[in-house]
Amino acid sequence: MTRHRYTRWPALAGLLALIAGGLAVLPAHPAQAVVGGHRTSTAVAPWAVTLNLWRQTDGYPRSGQFCGGTLVRPTKVVTAAHCVVDEAATDLGVVAGRTDLRRHDGRMRKVTKAWIHPRFGRHLENDVAVLTLDKPMPARYTPLPVATAADTGPYRPGTRARVHGWGLLDYEDRQANLLRAADLRVLPDRTCQRLSPWGDFDPKMHVCANDPVAGAHHAEGDSGGPLVAGGKLIGIVSWLLQGDTATPTPGVYTRVSAYSREIARQLR
Incomplete structure (x- = not known):
């Protein structure tokens, strides 16, 4: 029975493996557009970053982007576990400051380590990961504070x-x-x-x-x-x-x- 779906660009091999293993989590209701959304920029949201496969990070189209993330420290990015669980950390890259994915501006960093929640499950429970970058992002890419238990x-x-x-x-x-x-x-x-x-x-x-x-x-x-x-x-x-x-x-x-x-x- 269908439930929900990952909202990254799934790798075909990984998707087939999930289906074969009876773990597919495709939705009854497909993912849709950001209807009513609006354009913004990384100047407004400097902590919004893209996740990319490093070998495609400065390529076309769209800089190789497949997921998003949030810069929370100059060398740390919070993202979803399901984005990175099937990727080697050293195959990943992060780009900050690139509002338009067709351009080559902003700053790229390689990922050196990926922490994935140890109880992450294929039904997207505990869907959180933290990436460590090889070098700090420049100060103009201001990190976003993380909500704590006190933030109700x-x-x-x-x-x-x-x-x-x-x-x-x-x-x-x-x-x-x-x-x-x-x-x-x-x-x-x-x-x-x-x-x-x-x-x-x-x-x-x-x-x-x-x-x-x-x-x-x-x-x-x-x-x-x-x-x-x-x-x-x-x-x-x-x-x-x-x-x-x-x-x-x-x-x-x-x-x-x-x-x-x-x-x-x-x-x-």
Whole structure:
């Protein structure tokens, strides 16, 4: 039975392996565009970075981007575990300051280490990873603070939040070349649980948000990117719920505050 899907660009071999092993997590409801989203820039969101395969990092098209991430220290990036679990850390690159993926601006760094949550599961539980870069990013790429257990306010229902990414634009699978953002609101946990009939949504590790007017949400290729509220990283793009008339498609995000201690240990 279908559940939800990764929102990175999946490798065909990895996808076939999941299907063969009975672990495919493709959705009943496909990932859609960031309807109602808008263009933004890395000048506005200097901590928004792309994940790339290093050998493609400065190539065309789109700089080899396949996931997003958040710079939280000059040498540390928080992303989704499902983005990097099947990749060797030394095959990965990170780019900051490249609003337009068709350009060669910004700064590239190689990844030297990838910490993946030891209890990450193929149904996207504990979907968090921390990457270590070979050199610090320049000071102009300001890191984003990470939400902690004390940060309850950003998770209250109705809180305004913003998701960033370079994912798909529409139903035609057009890829974004420019960084985009969508303004969302945090939903009550009970709403997210109602829309997750298989019980995959767990409020201890997840938060969900949507745009009740335009239906904006993250799309394929946005995985690992930031959900920001109150000037902090509160969520990591993970998967999508199937919405209904009352609740247009909500995005599900790893609840960063639930992992703040584990993330902090990786930032030392």
